[in-house]
Amino acid sequence: MSQKVELDDIDRRLLTALGEDARASGTVLATAVGISESTVSLRLKRLRTLGVIKGFRVDIDAAAVGIPLQALISIRLAKHDRAEIDAFTAAAPQFPGVVRMYHMAGADDYLLHIVATDTEAVQSFVLDYLTRYPAVAHTRTNLIYKVQDGTSWIPDGA
Amino acid sequence: MSQKVELDDIDRRLLTALGEDARASGTVLATAVGISESTVSLRLKRLRTLGVIKGFRVDIDAAAVGIPLQALISIRLAKHDRAEIDAFTAAAPQFPGVVRMYHMAGADDYLLHIVATDTEAVQSFVLDYLTRYPAVAHTRTNLIYKVQDGTSWIPDGA
DNA sequence: GTTGAAAGTTGCTGGTC
DNA sequence: GACCAGCAACTTTCAAC
Numbered sequence: 001m002s003q004k005v006e007l008d009d010i011d012r013r014l015l016t017a018l019g020e021d022a023r024a025s026g027t028v029l030a031t032a033v034g035i036s037e038s039t040v041s042l043r044l045k046r047l048r049t050l051g052v053i054k055g056f057r058v059d060i061d062a063a064a065v066g067i068p069l070q071a072l073i074s075i076r077l078a079k080h081d082r083a084e085i086d087a088f089t090a091a092a093p094q095f096p097g098v099v100r101m102y103h104m105a106g107a108d109d110y111l112l113h114i115v116a117t118d119t120e121a122v123q124s125f126v127l128d129y130l131t132r133y134p135a136v137a138h139t140r141t142n143l144i145y146k147v148q149d150g151t152s153w154i155p156d157g158a
Numbered sequence: 159m160s161q162k163v164e165l166d167d168i169d170r171r172l173l174t175a176l177g178e179d180a181r182a183s184g185t186v187l188a189t190a191v192g193i194s195e196s197t198v199s200l201r202l203k204r205l206r207t208l209g210v211i212k213g214f215r216v217d218i219d220a221a222a223v224g225i226p227l228q229a230l231i232s233i234r235l236a237k238h239d240r241a242e243i244d245a246f247t248a249a250a251p252q253f254p255g256v257v258r259m260y261h262m263a264g265a266d267d268y269l270l271h272i273v274a275t276d277t278e279a280v281q282s283f284v285l286d287y288l289t290r291y292p293a294v295a296h297t298r299t300n301l302i303y304k305v306q307d308g309t310s311w312i313p314d315g316a
Numbered sequence: 317g318t319t320g321a322a323a324g325t326t327g328c329t330g331g332t333c
Numbered sequence: 334g335a336c337c338a339g340c341a342a343c344t345t346t347c348a349a350c
Binding site for chain 3: 193194195196197200
């Protein structure tokens with residue numbers, strides 16, 4: 001669990017601005033938020049140190065590089081043994097093509113978002129990496145038509 | 159659909175390096191990939207122009223800013239009318255707290271990843287934004303324990 | 317397509333109000 | 334927190350290979 005951090009309005013505006021363009025320069029952020037460049041520097045450093053900003057990620061168009069297929073795979077484990085869950089939790093994100101893994105409450109234990117070159121590759125992924133694990137009891141694959149990013153940040157929230 | 163772009167080995171290594179640290183400087187990328195700084199500049203510009211790199215995103219720890227809850231909401235529409243689907247597809251990512259929306263094939267039409275301050279906020283989200291839409295026939299909410307990012311990029315793929 | 321160096325920007329820090 | 338100045342680091346450009 002991460003410690004809750006108190007943010008003021010400037011922090012919130014900074015995060016909002018970064019949400020729109022994570023690569024915006026200090027100058028751009030300063031004018032957008034209405035503070036000086038040096039304050040931007042200090043604030044960003046603080047937010048990174050406190051763990052509010054976990055990092056920066058590049059958004060790659062998988063289709064543009066010849067990986068046109070995406071799928072969501074729901075996974076149900078056979079037994080909820082802590083050791084087995086931990087083992088799978090640690091290994092699954094490293095499987096090739098895994099974009100993200102959700103560990104969730106409910107009927108299904110995991111949801112894997114994967115990219116693949118074709119449907120055969122999706123099938124191979126399920127057979128070679130998932131059903132091979134004894135802990136995996138059941139999988140259900142759904143193809144993704146489209147993924148859209150939201151705001152990811154609530155300016156007036158908290 | 160995005161046009162497929164031919165990438166050579168240098169492009170792939172660049173994208174892999176960026177996947178590990180999206181904010182790595184040209185100097186760092188140059189030594190990591192084994193080319194000069196200026197080539198890194200040119201390559202990155204090309205990848206951005208071609209749409210392979212769609213952008214850069216900041217990774218914010220929602221829990222650290224007082225939004226500790228995350229949920230996945232499966233949504234099934236009542237009828238598959240193109241206009242209604244388009245309307246919902248356009249509106250949903252803008253709902254407050256939406257991190258990402260998957261439009262998928264199968265029994266459920268959409269999957270929304272949202273963040274929320276508490277379970278009450280999750281309920282409000284479903285009631286105020288989803289069931290209010292006449293096109294929404296059914297929703298199912300699953301709380302998220304944990305989200306883990308994968309590699310998102312396949313070095314030997316394509 | 318790549319390189320190296322020059323020139324322009326940007327980012328960080330410390331001092332001052 | 335703002336403002337300013339100085340320094341280091343970074344990005345981009347361009348002639349040259």
